[in-house]
Amino acid sequence: MGLDLTNVKILGRTSEEAPDTLFWTGSRFEMNVKASYLTVTVEAAYGMQEQWIAVLVNKVQLCRMPLHRGENEIIIFRNRNAEEVKNVRIVKEVQPMGGDGANYIRLTGIETDGELVPVEEPAMRIQFVGDSITSGEGAVGARSENDWVAQLFSAVDNYAYMTAEALSADYQVVSQSGWGVYCGYNNDIHMNVPRLYDSVCSLVTEDGKSVRGSLEKYDHSRFVPDVAVINLATNDSGACSAEAYTDPETGKTYRMVRGEDGRLDAESAKHFSDAVVAFLKKLRAAHPEAYLLWVYGMLGVDMENPVLEAITAYREATGDERTGYCRLPDTTPDAFGARCHPGHRSHERAAETIAAKIRELTIG
Numbered sequence: 001m002g003l004d005l006t007n008v009k010i011l012g013r014t015s016e017e018a019p020d021t022l023f024w025t026g027s028r029f030e031m032n033v034k035a036s037y038l039t040v041t042v043e044a045a046y047g048m049q050e051q052w053i054a055v056l057v058n059k060v061q062l063c064r065m066p067l068h069r070g071e072n073e074i075i076i077f078r079n080r081n082a083e084e085v086k087n088v089r090i091v092k093e094v095q096p097m098g099g100d101g102a103n104y105i106r107l108t109g110i111e112t113d114g115e116l117v118p119v120e121e122p123a124m125r126i127q128f129v130g131d132s133i134t135s136g137e138g139a140v141g142a143r144s145e146n147d148w149v150a151q152l153f154s155a156v157d158n159y160a161y162m163t164a165e166a167l168s169a170d171y172q173v174v175s176q177s178g179w180g181v182y183c184g185y186n187n188d189i190h191m192n193v194p195r196l197y198d199s200v201c202s203l204v205t206e207d208g209k210s211v212r213g214s215l216e217k218y219d220h221s222r223f224v225p226d227v228a229v230i231n232l233a234t235n236d237s238g239a240c241s242a243e244a245y246t247d248p249e250t251g252k253t254y255r256m257v258r259g260e261d262g263r264l265d266a267e268s269a270k271h272f273s274d275a276v277v278a279f280l281k282k283l284r285a286a287h288p289e290a291y292l293l294w295v296y297g298m299l300g301v302d303m304e305n306p307v308l309e310a311i312t313a314y315r316e317a318t319g320d321e322r323t324g325y326c327r328l329p330d331t332t333p334d335a336f337g338a339r340c341h342p343g344h345r346s347h348e349r350a351a352e353t354i355a356a357k358i359r360e361l362t363i364g
Contacts, residue, residue: 003108007031007116011170012092013223015200015213021106023201023214025135026128026155026173028091029107035114036082042072042090043108045211047100049150052093057086059165061156064093071108082114091161094150095135095175098203102211123168124362125224127290128160129193129283130231132177133298136160138341145338152338159298159342162351163229167358172223176203180236182275187245187255193232194279197286220286227291227358228283231328233303234296236272240264264306272303276310277317284320291361292320297328298342298350326357 005020012027014020022028029040044051044067055063057077065074076088090107097103110116128134136158138145145152155161155173164171176193178184184191196202204214236256244255256272257265264272276294283292296307304327311325329349337343342350 003110005107007118008107008110009119009170012172013174013200013218015216016219017213017216018106020108021104021212022092023096023104023204024173025092025095025153025175026158026160026171028089030087030089030119031110032085032087032117032119033112033114034083034085034117035112036080037078037113038076038086038088039111040074040076040090040107041109042067042074043106044069044072044104045101046097046103049094049097049100049103051103051105052150052153053105054089054091054093054154054156056089056091056156059087059089066151067105073109085117087119091155093136093155094153095137095177096201096203097150098176102206103204104212104214106212122170124170124226126164126167126169126171126358127223127225127228127287128163128171128173128175128231129197129228130160130173130175131179131193131235132175133234133342134158134160134173134175134231135177136347137177138337138339139343139347141338143336143338143343146340148339157344157347159347159350159354160229162348163354163358166351166355172225178235180234180239181230181232181279182236182272183239183245183254183256185235185238186242187239189245189247189254191235192275194275194282197279197282225287225290226362227293228287229354230279230283230292230294231296231298232294233307234299237300237303240268262302269306269309272306273310273313276307277314280311280314280320280323281318284318290322292323293326293354293357293361294324295326295328295350295354298331298346300330301327324361326354328353
């Protein structure tokens with residue numbers, strides 16, 4: 001008999017084949033436990049980049065740790081008041097690492113002397129779509145750190161988690177470091193987040209094959225957001241400073257180009273605008289009732305005008321008024337984390353800004 005997940009809330013995209021498996025950053029197992037002790041077993045798979053988790057009890061992080069490959073038995077608490085209900089969250093801190101084979105975590109065992117009771121329903125649901133900022137790259141670690149390692153990612157020291165907490169919301173993340181809405185930081189047009197959007201997690205494969213349902217088409221009705229927050233354009237901007245990319249299959253070369261006036265040239269602007277418009281249409285098809293909120297600015301605002309122009313083009317083409325924009329506070333010198341990415345303080349400021357905007361949209 002498999003593990004009874006009846007009173008375990010699972011957040012994050014999972015497959016029909018393996019609903020106990022987490023791929024994306026910020027995904028979590030959450031349970032309310034009335035007991036004196038709780039031990040869980042979590043299975044981890046990865047190639048080079050170990051899977052990290054954060055453990056929160058009553059919404060306070062008490063532990064952050066890497067997992068060994070295979071099964072990990074973890075004592076969550078012992079000798080506690082058996083009559084009090086403790087909220088427990090086991091949060092996946094690391095994004096899916098493309099090219100690292102099967103990388104995921106799954107809950108395989110729960111041992112307790114008490115019972116699991118239902119987790120409360122959220123006030124709202126939010127989806128976050130983004131790049132390394134949304135993946136929490138560099139959100140933990142010293143500013144001097146620049147290694148590409150899973151240890152320097154965090155889903156908890158992260159504006160997505162903080163925004164959801166401020167609004168008592170459940171949330172879901174689809175994000176990947178270095179990727180954009182049109183192209184990646186290196187002008188690779190295949191590194192665009194929209195192409196990942198309709199699968200469970202197409203980044204995680206082993207020998208080109210699905211891993212625990214990772215290549216399944218995702219059923220968007222399984223998580224219906226009130227707001228979809230899109231934080232993309234930073235890598236499309238970075239591509240302007242990178243070498244051109246030549247597609248090995250077609251031999252065609254691509255490069256985002258910025259003129260002396262700082263604006264994208266006509267061809268680059270069209271590629272970017274078309275990608276934004278197409279992605280907004282894809283999001284609207286997936287979530288007919290959600291407000292689509294594009295946010296940008298934690299690492300500069302040089303793509304703000306192209307983003308605004310593309311949103312305007314989308315609204316004019318579709319008549320969709322439930323779409324908007326919110327500028328985020330830039331990361332100040334004292335608010336950087338590792339790898340030249342926003343740190344905790346910057347994520348906090350972004351979360352405050354987004355939460356205020358969502359309150360305005362849903363309450364005001």
